[in-house]
Amino acid sequence: MKKTSLIQKLEVSKKEFHEISQLVTQPYIISDKKQYKTLLKKYTKLEKITSLYEEYNKKLSFVKEINSILENDSDIEMKEFVTIERHKTLESLSFLEKELYNLLFFSKEEESIKEDHRNSAILELRSGTGGDEACLFVEDMLRMYTMYFKKSGWKYQIIHAQKGGIKGYKEIILDINGEKGVYGNLKFESGVHRVQRIPKTESQGRVHTSAITVAVFPKVKDIEVNINLSDIKKDTFRSSGSGGQHVNKTESAVRLTHIPSKITVECQEERSQHKNFEKAISVLRSRIYQHEKEKRLKKISMKRKSLVSTGDRSVKIRTYNYPKNRITDHRIHKSTYDLVGFMNGNIQGMIDLLKSFEKK
Template identity: 80%
Template sequence: MKKISLIHKLEISKKNFLEISKSITQPDIISNSKKYKILLEKYKKLKKIVSSYEEYNKKLVYLKEINFILENDLDIEMKEFAKIEKYNILENLSSIEKKLYQLVFFSKEEHVMEEDYRKEAIVEIRSGTGGDEACLFVEDILRMYTMYFKKLGWKYKIIYAQKGGIKGYKEIILEVNGEKGVYGNLKFESGVHRVQRVPKTESQGRVHTSAITVAVFPKVKDIEVNINLSDIKKDTFRSSGSGGQHVNKTESAVRLTHIPSQITVECQEERSQHKNFEKAMIILRSRIYQNEKEKRLAKISIKRKSLVSTGDRSVKIRTYNYPKNRVTDHRIHKSIYNLIGFMNGDIQEMINLLKFFEKK
């Protein structure tokens, strides 16, 4: 019964694929960039299904030929060969079937998670408890990430930065671009990062505990999140960041508020109000997308480690203990006794372990 249902779904997918294949070549579709992009995405997804389905059907035809040989051929050697081939074909068919079930019956939310893995990312780092020490740790974590990006050949841009009282940052937001699944690696960094060390301002050598928060969102395109401009309240103000005399003369900084969700973002890194608006929209779009995704995931049950993949920013995920040269991830109870290396961007070992535990 399951196989009949699968074949039925596959035939529908094949029919839709043929229809879309014709549609995307039509001049009126090509001229409508938004519609064309949406159809092209559907075309790519259906092509994977149809290609696997065609391969499946070829294997079935070959299986019939092998069965005919087994039933009718008198040559013993040929029959022995056919037996081996039949075993291999049945293995292949089973593998393709599993792949097709996943492609056809995989829930929309799980597809979204899989696609998100390959996306680029928005990374937000904010100081929490600990005053100036927390601001300094934001800067340290920023350095850790940028060194990690360099190892993987990723590029990053600072979208927003708010300096700390003495040094460091109260908040910094990055756009991270590259291959090899940027968001799929960085998503595990969302949460509270706690540091235990002796602050430079501490005269008696006492260890203090401070905390910062990291939030990682998949960077999304405008076609993935439909935002009505009428739902956005735009405010402008004078930048408090770098920029020389310019910051005191023009209101180039931009604050956007998405009225339905009450999500607010600011950007003041650029000298142009227009460029700040564009950057703020990138952050806003990603936050809205993440907000909607979390709502969907709350409604479904997926086999996953709850704390490993929720990205909850209120959860304490990691402690960096300087006196003991130790970094501990509390979600998987893993400690690495090479804090210096870790802070120099050697974080892939921990990320790989988090990926492993998420899939268990």
């Protein structure tokens, strides 16, 4: 990592430390036990970083003084003495740089481990290329995932659904909850899933290729992502899904747009506008968290394992070939030949292989 990037990150941490130092003394923060505990944890970590950074700056200043002496002083003994001191100080600086780097970035590894243990996640399925066939595949994938959830003992709830033209779904969003590891397992599903099969509407028996996108976000708490309500544009509209006489009579469906990031979320599954708003804000919070995480990852030099679990939805990750009864995961170049079993929710074996590859 370049030294300038490290310094920039340290300056940001220093500023954050001083901001949190002010916050933890505020009565309204102290009275909120959860928020106070979270901030206090950040304060402790940032205090150590800031302290080491101050020591680092002192040594940098000392090196500058030594360099000035070496350039301008004619005393040979003095030059010999400061040369030795310069060598010692540079060694100390190198040690401090490594320690600061570990505190700043290895903690991200720990954060990733904690993130994997989250017991809830948001799963989004969207049709891509292929028209009606892609919508049908979204429905098939929904069935696959819900069967996997049942096998895993997880519960799920539909937050938003948009039906396809003839059958299937253009888009569906689920809220999944279970034991620890929900996100750690599902994160590998993010990306483009391609299907090769003969559509029911195909009269000449030709194999078509369609695609859908899957996105998985860790479900985050409000103390992890603070959303300013003034940054949100709220629109209401009439539900288009199931709901009997209620549909099209009241504007209970909610659309939220986060103005700074331009992220948009819709929710129309509840009859209450208030409940739809709560669910939409939960999804929005998760998307903003993922958006910021992806921005951060782009700035950091990533290891090879990031190819497995960055959650990049533009990358083709898996192909489901029905004529050959084959599922191929392109990230690990692994194929299995039990498509029926896989589509019945037996996907843990593939996820375990991806986990193993990530740890290499």
